[in-house]
Amino acid sequence: MADGIEIGFGPLEQSGQGPGGSGDLVVFVGDDLALGSAARAALGAAGTDLVAKAAASEKFKGRSLSALTLPAPAGVNADRLVVIGLGLEKDRAKTDWPALGGFTAGKVSGRAARVVLDWPGTTVSAAQAGEFALGARLRTYTFDRYKTTKKPDAEDKSGTTLTLLLAEHGTASREGEGARTLSEGVILARDLVNEPPNVLFPEEFARRAADLSKLGVEIEVLEPARMRELGMGALLAVAQGSVREPRIVIMRWNGGPAGEAPVAFIGKGVVFDSGGISIKPGGGMEDMKGDMGGAAAVVGALHALASRKARCNVVGAIGIVENMPDGGSYRPSDIITSMSGQTIEVINTDAEGRLVLADVITHVVRSAKPKAMVDLATLTGAIIVALGQDIAGMFSNDDALAANINAAGEATGEKVWRMPLIPAYDKAIDSKFADMKNTGGRHGGAATAASFMQRYVEEVPWAHLDIAGVAMSSNASEINRSWGAGWGVRLLDRLVRDHYEAR
Numbered sequence: 001m002a003d004g005i006e007i008g009f010g011p012l013e014q015s016g017q018g019p020g021g022s023g024d025l026v027v028f029v030g031d032d033l034a035l036g037s038a039a040r041a042a043l044g045a046a047g048t049d050l051v052a053k054a055a056a057s058e059k060f061k062g063r064s065l066s067a068l069t070l071p072a073p074a075g076v077n078a079d080r081l082v083v084i085g086l087g088l089e090k091d092r093a094k095t096d097w098p099a100l101g102g103f104t105a106g107k108v109s110g111r112a113a114r115v116v117l118d119w120p121g122t123t124v125s126a127a128q129a130g131e132f133a134l135g136a137r138l139r140t141y142t143f144d145r146y147k148t149t150k151k152p153d154a155e156d157k158s159g160t161t162l163t164l165l166l167a168e169h170g171t172a173s174r175e176g177e178g179a180r181t182l183s184e185g186v187i188l189a190r191d192l193v194n195e196p197p198n199v200l201f202p203e204e205f206a207r208r209a210a211d212l213s214k215l216g217v218e219i220e221v222l223e224p225a226r227m228r229e230l231g232m233g234a235l236l237a238v239a240q241g242s243v244r245e246p247r248i249v250i251m252r253w254n255g256g257p258a259g260e261a262p263v264a265f266i267g268k269g270v271v272f273d274s275g276g277i278s279i280k281p282g283g284g285m286e287d288m289k290g291d292m293g294g295a296a297a298v299v300g301a302l303h304a305l306a307s308r309k310a311r312c313n314v315v316g317a318i319g320i321v322e323n324m325p326d327g328g329s330y331r332p333s334d335i336i337t338s339m340s341g342q343t344i345e346v347i348n349t350d351a352e353g354r355l356v357l358a359d360v361i362t363h364v365v366r367s368a369k370p371k372a373m374v375d376l377a378t379l380t381g382a383i384i385v386a387l388g389q390d391i392a393g394m395f396s397n398d399d400a401l402a403a404n405i406n407a408a409g410e411a412t413g414e415k416v417w418r419m420p421l422i423p424a425y426d427k428a429i430d431s432k433f434a435d436m437k438n439t440g441g442r443h444g445g446a447a448t449a450a451s452f453m454q455r456y457v458e459e460v461p462w463a464h465l466d467i468a469g470v471a472m473s474s475n476a477s478e479i480n481r482s483w484g485a486g487w488g489v490r491l492l493d494r495l496v497r498d499h500y501e502a503r
């Protein structure tokens, strides 16, 4: 699905010129209700006065992310006038531009609007307008591929057209293009998460990832025969209960100097996690179609990076399997041998993600020799218990990498919280019969899962993001109304932009 929006840019002088006098005129005010000069010019004295009167009678206080919608007064070249609040002047420096864009798009959805990015005390930069545009695009995404009748809901998002008016409109078009390609990456990830597993089985997932070749991404797909040659006994054990064959997709974006070590992004792609023989309870099991949110984020990030021709070498690797109960399934008590040579006693077949990732990590470490490695995985329910649904858990063996990811999280709003990796967690996964077992007991479930994966990263600077709480079942926000959030695409894009790209 695409977003349902078109975004253009123009000079503030266009504020008074509607498309044939139709559409919405959007203006912004702080808590003092003062309009910027372009907005005042477009509204005229009578319109400016009307805004003040309407605000008083409607108790509109200009609070952040509140709006007042009015029929446009006579003499104003528009159908409706939408006044959007910015809140207190002192908070202006912390303006969440994507959220403001998302909120605005929500207020004018399905319509054409001129958006006057001008208010007292602020000159909106091209970059800020780009962030605004990104939020607007992400807000208008809906996943309705399987609705045979589209009900005209309150927020009909298709056909929204925004013209963002600002002083820096010339350079803003470039930022707007960046917003478009980044939003495409997020939307690709959201689509993948929202798709059901009967449609998005591993082979189909691999096909969709392979589409990135159109953007110049090198694609390599590993099938089971090759996985067996490589000795990927852990991933193959998870896959063996499903009639759907597993796949690993390696995506290489070579935008940096030839021969420079890449940064690697690795994603858990369990297209459906029934739990296997250690089957999950029925209630909510349908959510486990989203157990590939990590892989979706990696594909979306590679899409975004390749679209904007990022100047760095990046390897994306996703392990795609289905975890099912079957006569042929792997079982608790099985001892399996991973590609690394380390053996694993299976305690619980529902702790499958770490088994899949172990082999993908070993393969990436040995074949790509990355300078840094970040995995994203909907790995544990325990991380949701610990952190809830608004922040991801981060485990890392490298303080500098962890700090960079943290900064990228703050910058994009895709926030992470660092969790500990200590020897006690590692000890918890020692096994009586094998080198390790795949669960660490009742306590510290997210941390023992991370410790399990640490046994496969060798010496590579690495961070593990447990995104079980943020990838799916998302709370509605100003920039997302979708079940699948596409979480991580913006974070990874930002991490690359700020720390791995030649300037």
Ligand code: BES
Residues within 6 Å of the ligand: 273, 291, 348, 350, 351, 352, 353, 378, 379, 380, 381, 382, 438, 439, 440, 445, 468, 469
């Ligand atoms: N995919 C789940 C984790 C999960 C739970 C993701 C809820 C999103 C929402 C994972 O494979 C799993 O089942 N983990 C188990 C591990 C346990 C068996 C050690 C868990 O968290 O309960």
Ligand code: MN
Residues within 6 Å of the ligand: 273, 275, 349, 350, 351, 352, 353
């Ligand atoms: Mn599981």
Ligand code: ZN
Residues within 6 Å of the ligand: 270, 273, 291, 350, 352, 353, 378, 379
């Ligand atoms: Zn899982």
